[in-house]
Amino acid sequence: MTSTVFIGIGQLFTADPECAEIEDAALVAEGGLVRWIGRSADAPAADERIDVEGRAVIPGFVDSHAHLVFAGDRTAEFAARMAGEPYTAGGIAATVAATRRAGVPRLVTTTARLVAEMLMQGTTTVEIKSGYGLTVTTERESLEIAAQFTPETTFLGAHVVPPGAGADDYVRLVSGPMLEACAPFAKWVDVFCERGAFDEDQSRHVLTQGIKAGLAPRVHANQLGPGPGVRLACELGAASADHCTHLTDGDVAALAGSGVVATLLPGAEFSTRSPYPDARRLLDAGVTVALATDCNPGSSFTSSMPFCVALAVREMRMTPREAMWAATAGGARALRRTDVGTLRVGARADLVVLDAPSYVHLAYRPGVPLVAQVWRGGRQVV
Numbered sequence: 001m002t003s004t005v006f007i008g009i010g011q012l013f014t015a016d017p018e019c020a021e022i023e024d025a026a027l028v029a030e031g032g033l034v035r036w037i038g039r040s041a042d043a044p045a046a047d048e049r050i051d052v053e054g055r056a057v058i059p060g061f062v063d064s065h066a067h068l069v070f071a072g073d074r075t076a077e078f079a080a081r082m083a084g085e086p087y088t089a090g091g092i093a094a095t096v097a098a099t100r101r102a103g104v105p106r107l108v109t110t111t112a113r114l115v116a117e118m119l120m121q122g123t124t125t126v127e128i129k130s131g132y133g134l135t136v137t138t139e140r141e142s143l144e145i146a147a148q149f150t151p152e153t154t155f156l157g158a159h160v161v162p163p164g165a166g167a168d169d170y171v172r173l174v175s176g177p178m179l180e181a182c183a184p185f186a187k188w189v190d191v192f193c194e195r196g197a198f199d200e201d202q203s204r205h206v207l208t209q210g211i212k213a214g215l216a217p218r219v220h221a222n223q224l225g226p227g228p229g230v231r232l233a234c235e236l237g238a239a240s241a242d243h244c245t246h247l248t249d250g251d252v253a254a255l256a257g258s259g260v261v262a263t264l265l266p267g268a269e270f271s272t273r274s275p276y277p278d279a280r281r282l283l284d285a286g287v288t289v290a291l292a293t294d295c296n297p298g299s300s301f302t303s304s305m306p307f308c309v310a311l312a313v314r315e316m317r318m319t320p321r322e323a324m325w326a327a328t329a330g331g332a333r334a335l336r337r338t339d340v341g342t343l344r345v346g347a348r349a350d351l352v353v354l355d356a357p358s359y360v361h362l363a364y365r366p367g368v369p370l371v372a373q374v375w376r377g378g379r380q381v382v
């Protein structure tokens with residue numbers, strides 16, 4: 001078993017509640033796992049020695065919400081929005097048409113490109129949703145593609161009712177034959193519970209059928225306006241309620257009492273020019289907060305977790321430490337993973353060496369490519 005010792009770590013951000021940051025640290029990886037963490041001066045010998053020369057090391061980012069299986073883009077829609085048009089879920093149909101036309105080999109290529117782009121920016125764990133096929137065959141194919149890249153695959157047949165379909169018939173399809181075809185390739189079931197997509201009863205039906213098929217629920221909730229999504233996520237014991245932009249006090253209290261992670265996706269507010277979610281209100285209420293990209297061609301075409309950290313700090317008043325935790329350990333919580341998102345003995349050796357002395361530089365130097373090296377399972381991948 002090859003071992004690697006990283007020495008000269010100016011600042012090690014572990015995201016471990018016991019000991020979040022260590023100055024002048026070292027870390028040993030062996031057999032793909034973290035074996036030892038301590039002071040650089042006390043570092044044991046190993047087969048390979050990497051001197052990071054005072055740079056900061058953080059856990060690989062855990063991007064717990066991304067829609068990567070799609071074709072085409074929506075440049076004109078974005079440009080129109082920046083000229084004053086509002087975002088609506090209606091644009092999803094354009095991506096559905098392009099995705100259906102593309103065919104599997106092209107979708108594999110476009111998904112691979114986005115996963116590689118994420119890795120270059122320090123993301124070592126990513127969740128990937130279906131939701132741009134919306135037929136039994138294309139949703140199954142989307143999940144088979146997603147499963148080539150991650151175990152965190154999410155069935156989002158209930159993204160919107162596709163053009164030409166009736167809502168009731170489509171909900172029956174999603175929670176029946178489509179679910180049956182997709183469940184073998186999915187870990188999670190998700191619903192876009194929103195005015196213009198699926199209402200409370202439809203969402204509950206799809207999620208409960210998904211649970212019966214062995215999938216665990218997560219919900220697109222309260223993104224575009226107030227609604228039942230967050231409370232439904234809490235009622236069903238979802239791993240995560242995602243977006244959480246428009247919340248009542250009751251929604252916040254429900255999240256705080258439930259253990260459901262609130263996953264905030266500031267790339268979507270940036271790209272739709274909408275008000276950011278109130279992260280401070282959630283954190284102050286004791287809600288567990290995760291940050292993710294929502295990478296998709298409509299509402300948030302960014303694959304960059306560093307960008308989301310910078311937005312969370314600047315626009316959502318999260319402290320750099322809170323934002324870093326949410327982008328690593330928080331994402332892991334949202335995926336119910338204990339092996340990634342933190343650097344502690346026994347965790348997977350997924351780590352990022354930054355070209356900076358502190359992780360704070362991710363927000364302090366926005367837009368600068370600070371990812372110098374990426375290691376996943378103890379092997380250098382960037």
Ligand code: NIG
Nearest residue numbers: 092192220268294296298299
């Ligand atoms: O998470 N909210 C629903 N789905 C995506 C947007 C999809 C699109 O516009 O293509 C989201 O923001």
Ligand code: FE
Nearest residue numbers: 065067220294
């Ligand atoms: Fe999304």
